[in-house]
Amino acid sequence: MGNNCECCNDEKLAKLQAIIAESKDQQGSLIHVLHEAQLIYGYLPIEVQKVIAEGMNIPLAEVYGVVTFYAQFSLKPKGEYKISICLGTACYVKGADLVLDKFKEQLKIEVGDCTEDGKFSLDACRCIGACGLAPVLTVNSDVYGRLVPEDVPGILAKY
């Protein structure tokens, strides 16, 4: 790791330590701490997992096991704008896969990856419960619904 490593950022580390301190005695709070850590760092690199494992007195293997089990936790950094396309059943039968293909083509990345400039990352997600507007996608917290592949360039242009 170089000196500009995110995890060595003192301000972020102090925040994480505070969360660990207030949660470590609560039963079953590891997932909560991981959620908070991901909010701070944007993802969960091994260095952050080490800090959590030590702070909470849980084996690193177990922390890593939990991180890799749940889809919400990411070992890779995400883009500044996280594009998440719903591939739930309602969206799928209404052609969400075609919208996804269009994004792959436009961004030239695969699902789970991030563009080289770090601007966009692309994910397929489970039902976000906006089936009435299918197919839907989110870009960070903005939701776009009733999509067709032709909408894709316009959405990307907004960011």
Next chain:
Amino acid sequence: MQYYRSHVLVCAGTGCTSSGSAVLFDEFEQRLKDAGIENEVKIVKTGCFGLCAEGPIVVVYPEGAMYCRVTKEDVQEIVLEHLVKGRIVNRLLEKPTEVVEKTDAQESDFFKKQMRVALRNCGRINPENIDEYIAYDGYAALGKVVTEMTPEDVINVMLDSGIRGRGGAGFPTGRKWDFARKSVSDKKYVCCNADEGDPGAFMDRSILEGDPHVVLEAMAIAGYAIGSDQGYIYVRAEYPIAVERLQIAINQAKEYGLLGKNIFGTDFSFDIELRLGAGAFVCGEETALMTSIEGHRGEPRPRPPFPAVKGLFQKPTILNNVETYANVPQILLNGADWFKGIGSERSRGTKVFAVGGKIKNTGLVEIPMGTPLRDIIYDIGGGIPNGKKFKAAQTGGPSGGCIPASLIDTPIEYDTLIEIGSMMGSGGLIVMDEDTCMVDIAKFFLAFTVEESCGKCPPCRIGTKRMYDILDKITKGKGELKDIDDLYELAEAIKTSALCGLGQTAPNPVLSTLRYFKDEYIAHVVDKKCPAGVCKDLLQYKIVAEKCKGCSLCARKCPANCIHGEVKSPFVIDNSKCLKCGACMESCKFGAIIKE
């Protein structure tokens, strides 16, 4: 107390928020001020009305006028015309009608055959205000229970009502509570499964967003009945609005003394904590959910011991889903006989369905059990758009199956659905038309289970992957008849040997499509054709020579340069180079290009 002559209810559920309802709220506030009537009209952020397809939705009372697809620009017209002059804005109504008396939304086709029990407060109250919940008999059932009833009384009412769990399997709720009541322990837990993972189901989210207190009240009642003082709500992190409103509701209930120590002045105490999921479908399974609350990988545990004996933190635990809880206060207030009067003999009460897919009115509907599927699709759902034919409805998500068009008059009940090879599930109902390929849908669900399988038991981890590989082969035109036999054999093995509900039900989408749409499988395997025109590898685009005018537009649009011909004479597609992108078909002005 301040009185208002009109109320403007703006839907703040996820569906309408996604279609832009948040700006409407601010716009109404501003426009009402401009018109000088901000003290006469109250704006309320409320929960889901159910008609998400037409969102954002705004309802104005006392007239009950339901305005659909309202934009920021429409707000001024509603304020000036409706709220100032008293004239309903017909063009924005769900169905424009000349007769003003009939503008009441409850009279429309979408609502007429529905009966709202679990969703009773959604779209009626402000979910962030406990007083509005209390005004509609909120916490009255809890008060009655802790001051007038013994825990046994509560369980007897629940048993007598015949209510079955709304989360999937349909286990009688009263019996679950009874088991936990009888387990002896120093500590017991009440859990709420708000990890709504079935793709296409969003009724629990709407209840949490539109009426969070009903869940808290029901959990406290359950706590009293089984002798527990601690509840956990396990909610999906993907539902930020629900999480926020639940937290507000918990804080308000504590402030009012409706949660915490000595509730209603009795010695009953009960507290509730939120736990966030992290995106694992298997955590909807009860033992996996508890393992996840404990902070571990959400892997299921073998049963027995059942959670009623050894559940969360090894203590007796009950787990019910959100919609089940939403029925509980009503049952205790109105009595078991009232509840038994709704629905059918073996399935009491109502069920909420999230209707989606190829249907006009996508959204949430609540119907008495026993309602035929036909009523949901045509009367409430408004039928299939674009003049297409209804092919099948899928219920039960990745654990369920399809109901084909020939069985459209089947009454929707737990047992009838199982008899025809599907299941109630949590209530997702996805409608499919003739353009949906059933082999592709089966593959879609298997891809889902392969990804969501936790990997603990081999039948699920390996078996579902093998089934997926076979389906993939079939959709790519490389299938043989033996593959279909292999699918049956694998399905049987997985069903009987997987550890938890996820694995045991994973083959259902394949079995049910094989049962009703075997001809489609055969068409893929033997004729190497996809009748619905979905499976790309089996498609061929063709130019019908008689219809082709030789304009060359398709050839110019083709990204693979595989369409050739002389201008003014029919063109031909070279299928060896064709990418099957469909650009030619879209561009043709004469309908001369077909896919088969």
